[in-house]
Amino acid sequence: MIPFLDLKKINQQHAEELKNACSRVIDSGWYIMGNELKEFEANFVNYTGSRYCLGVANGLDALLLVLRAWKELGKLNAGDEVIVPSNTYIASILAISENDLVPVLVEPDTNTFNLTADSIKKAITPRTRAILPVHLYGQICPMDEIMALANDANLLVLEDCAQSHGATLSGKQAGSWGHAGAFSFYPGKNLGALGDAGAVVTDDADLYSAISALRNYGSHEKYKNIYQGVNSRLDEIQAAMLSVKLNHLDNETEIRRRIANTYLKKINNPHIILPQVIDDKSHVWHLFVVKTKVRKELQSYLDENGIQTLIHYPIPPHKQKAYADWNELSYPISERLHQEVISLPIGSHLTDADIDKIINTINAFLYN
Numbered sequence: 001m002i003p004f005l006d007l008k009k010i011n012q013q014h015a016e017e018l019k020n021a022c023s024r025v026i027d028s029g030w031y032i033m034g035n036e037l038k039e040f041e042a043n044f045v046n047y048t049g050s051r052y053c054l055g056v057a058n059g060l061d062a063l064l065l066v067l068r069a070w071k072e073l074g075k076l077n078a079g080d081e082v083i084v085p086s087n088t089y090i091a092s093i094l095a096i097s098e099n100d101l102v103p104v105l106v107e108p109d110t111n112t113f114n115l116t117a118d119s120i121k122k123a124i125t126p127r128t129r130a131i132l133p134v135h136l137y138g139q140i141c142p143m144d145e146i147m148a149l150a151n152d153a154n155l156l157v158l159e160d161c162a163q164s165h166g167a168t169l170s171g172k173q174a175g176s177w178g179h180a181g182a183f184s185f186y187p188g189k190n191l192g193a194l195g196d197a198g199a200v201v202t203d204d205a206d207l208y209s210a211i212s213a214l215r216n217y218g219s220h221e222k223y224k225n226i227y228q229g230v231n232s233r234l235d236e237i238q239a240a241m242l243s244v245k246l247n248h249l250d251n252e253t254e255i256r257r258r259i260a261n262t263y264l265k266k267i268n269n270p271h272i273i274l275p276q277v278i279d280d281k282s283h284v285w286h287l288f289v290v291k292t293k294v295r296k297e298l299q300s301y302l303d304e305n306g307i308q309t310l311i312h313y314p315i316p317p318h319k320q321k322a323y324a325d326w327n328e329l330s331y332p333i334s335e336r337l338h339q340e341v342i343s344l345p346i347g348s349h350l351t352d353a354d355i356d357k358i359i360n361t362i363n364a365f366l367y368n
């Protein structure tokens, strides 16, 4: 079976470096909020080009804490509307509703799977205060247009970069366009820790300061609490793992781009619609997602032929039980995408033979 993802193989490429880093932390005797965190934050600032980075416990917390901090800073209030794509992973929406803000679902462009400035513009009301664009599957949204719109309408922008580490538009990185960017380093992400981890990047000193307290019980100074904060820290072991993995991220991205370009060039089947890309640097191919009207048949055919695929995602957020109030609403683009998308294996765990087999098998798929 060609696996969709093989984390063991991916991390074994760096086993020696990871084990050395792990030993360094064990021997240091310091496991939370120490030098490894500071170093990773500095490395990630350097990588993304933002002024500040704050390690947190996971990607959901990165999103949550930015919105929470904006509330503490008086920039957002309960009941404010936040625009978010209707086809995103549920975490983007949970971060909004958990803060007593109102998610306003906006349909994506069916070719790029991402929000456009036009679709956002139509959804703006007098209660809109923020936009939460998601660089879904690894492709950066049209952030130049989205920021122009946000500046005109005086809206905050929080980029969900959980799938887009290193994607750029006009040379500027995902996460550095908006007022803040939230990253996940869940093990299966392009930059993956060996456990849960996340980070916020921003140029805003006030936001940085608020989140640095919020992630640590609302405290800058031990036993002095200025906010009713949470415990959401990125521990030293994960920070050390991430500093190692960050050094290899661009190489992983190049491998993914090479595979994606091969798929784009060679996959040719009337039942399959390939993804649309702005340009080579805009996409880091967290997922290679194609559309098909015969998904069930294609997925079982690939499975029978030894190729594992996944669906991102099978149920749209507005059809989830968790958001029962939305279940009767209609988001036709999102609903169709959730029925048609299927993700092919991509990543440095694939051999050239795997890639050839995937292409040939897909091209031989017949349905009538």
Ligand SMILES: *Cc1c(COP(=O)(O)O)cnc(C)c1O
Residues within 6 Å of the ligand: 058, 059, 060, 061, 088, 089, 091, 092, 134, 160, 162, 163, 184, 185, 186, 196, 197, 198
């Ligand atoms: C993975 C992911 C998250 C959440 O990250 P965790 O680290 O799993 O909490 C948020 N948004 C998107 C788009 C994701 O893919």
